[in-house]
Amino acid sequence: MDKLYIFNYTLEELAKSLKEHFPAFRAKQIYHWLYVHYESHFENMVNLPKDLREFLAQNYTSTSTALLKKEESKDGSIKYLFKTYDNHSYESVLIRMKEDKFTLCLSSQIGCKVGCSFCLTAKGGFVRNLEAGEMVYQVFAIKKDQNIPPNKAINIVYMGMGEPLDNLENTAKCIRILSELDGLNISPRRQTLSTSGIAPKIKKLGTLNLGIQLAISLHAVDDDLRTELMPINKAYNIQSIIQEISNFPLDSRKRIMFEYLIIDSLNDDLKSAKKLVALLNKIKAKVNLIYFNPHQGSPYKRPSKEKVEAFREYLLQKGLLCTIRESKGLDISAACGQLREKVQEQIEVKV
Ligand code: SF4
Numbered sequence: 001m002d003k004l005y006i007f008n009y010t011l012e013e014l015a016k017s018l019k020e021h022f023p024a025f026r027a028k029q030i031y032h033w034l035y036v037h038y039e040s041h042f043e044n045m046v047n048l049p050k051d052l053r054e055f056l057a058q059n060y061t062s063t064s065t066a067l068l069k070k071e072e073s074k075d076g077s078i079k080y081l082f083k084t085y086d087n088h089s090y091e092s093v094l095i096r097m098k099e100d101k102f103t104l105c106l107s108s109q110i111g112c113k114v115g116c117s118f119c120l121t122a123k124g125g126f127v128r129n130l131e132a133g134e135m136v137y138q139v140f141a142i143k144k145d146q147n148i149p150p151n152k153a154i155n156i157v158y159m160g161m162g163e164p165l166d167n168l169e170n171t172a173k174c175i176r177i178l179s180e181l182d183g184l185n186i187s188p189r190r191q192t193l194s195t196s197g198i199a200p201k202i203k204k205l206g207t208l209n210l211g212i213q214l215a216i217s218l219h220a221v222d223d224d225l226r227t228e229l230m231p232i233n234k235a236y237n238i239q240s241i242i243q244e245i246s247n248f249p250l251d252s253r254k255r256i257m258f259e260y261l262i263i264d265s266l267n268d269d270l271k272s273a274k275k276l277v278a279l280l281n282k283i284k285a286k287v288n289l290i291y292f293n294p295h296q297g298s299p300y301k302r303p304s305k306e307k308v309e310a311f312r313e314y315l316l317q318k319g320l321l322c323t324i325r326e327s328k329g330l331d332i333s334a335a336c337g338q339l340r341e342k343v344q345e346q347i348e349v350k351v
Contacts, residue, residue: 003061007133011180022052028182035183038144065137080142088127090161092138102148103155106138108171109162114196116230120295121161132173139184156186159194165201175210188212194259196232197241206248215257216241220267221275245283255286262308263292264301273314286321
């Protein structure tokens with residue numbers, strides 16, 4: 001890719017890169033076209049002078065990532081597949097919540113190194129990190145596709161393909177670009193980074209003071225089971241994560257979210273609930289129970305509603321905030337990596 005990818009630029013960087021030829025306010029105008037009008041074709045940015053539009057066309061590109069396919073679920077969630085300049089693909093999911101609220105689940109990598117046993121993305125191995133702009137493009141393209149007004153507040157979760165802390169530099173840059181007041185203006189408080197628990201990188205994230213929400217994929221309360229589900233637990237066990245979380249700089253109004261993928265007969269019993277309460281005893285935490293969403297070839301099963309509700313009831317009784325997340329999009333390729341897997345062959349042939 002010879003040209004510079006426009007979505008990779010923070011507003012400050014864009015202003016700097018134009019500085020020799022154009023005044024700084026031109027960068028704001030370009031940001032406005034991209035993130036308020038959802039217009040990425042430089043020739044259509046009609047209030048820019050012709051020489052700037054030509055300069056942009058010669059030096060920058062806005063088309064190195066493209067929307068390849070989307071699938072809509074009966075529950076309103078939509079899964080998007082994007083194609084990269086180097087012929088790979090990655091996914092995002094738009095989840096429609098109650099009262100027309102939107103949550104956008106972004107990918108941070110193509111594939112993943114972490115290798116969780118319940119995850120389809122892990123099965124495809126790791127390809128590469130997404131650039132910040134490739135992450136930003138997911139928001140740009142989906143807001144444009146769905147005609148979501150620029151001032152409509154949406155939530156972002158970094159919970160799609162990949163481990164965002166394994167791509168921390170680009171993820172942090174994406175967070176900054178999405179937060180830009182003259183652009184998408186998505187408050188960091190509305191952005192949640194979800195990690196498998198790479199303890200030293202949680203520490204590093206804390207030093208960046210991004211102001212985002214943090215979620216930890218815990219999924220088990222003892223190390224043996226967690227290592228079975230998430231081999232990374234061998235390197236960073238439950239105690240090391242809890243230790244790092246205890247030191248994480250947190251806004252007094254915020255809580256750390258602990259994601260708990262609840263799997264039939266594996267971690268859905270009250271003994272596990274009791275251990276979870278003990279583990280999170282000293283942390284300002286809330287727990288999100290997620291129904292396991294089975295995919296083809298998966299050894300795990302979806303738990304019963306009764307068991308999940310009993311688990312939640314126990315946590316609530318003990319004063320631990322807890323919500324249950326229904327898997328959205330069960331009728332589409334909803335497990336992360338499924339849509340990508342389905343169409344990867346087609347891309348390899350067609351592109
Ligand atoms: S669940 Fe997330 S961290 Fe684990 S392998 Fe899949 S993408 Fe990676």
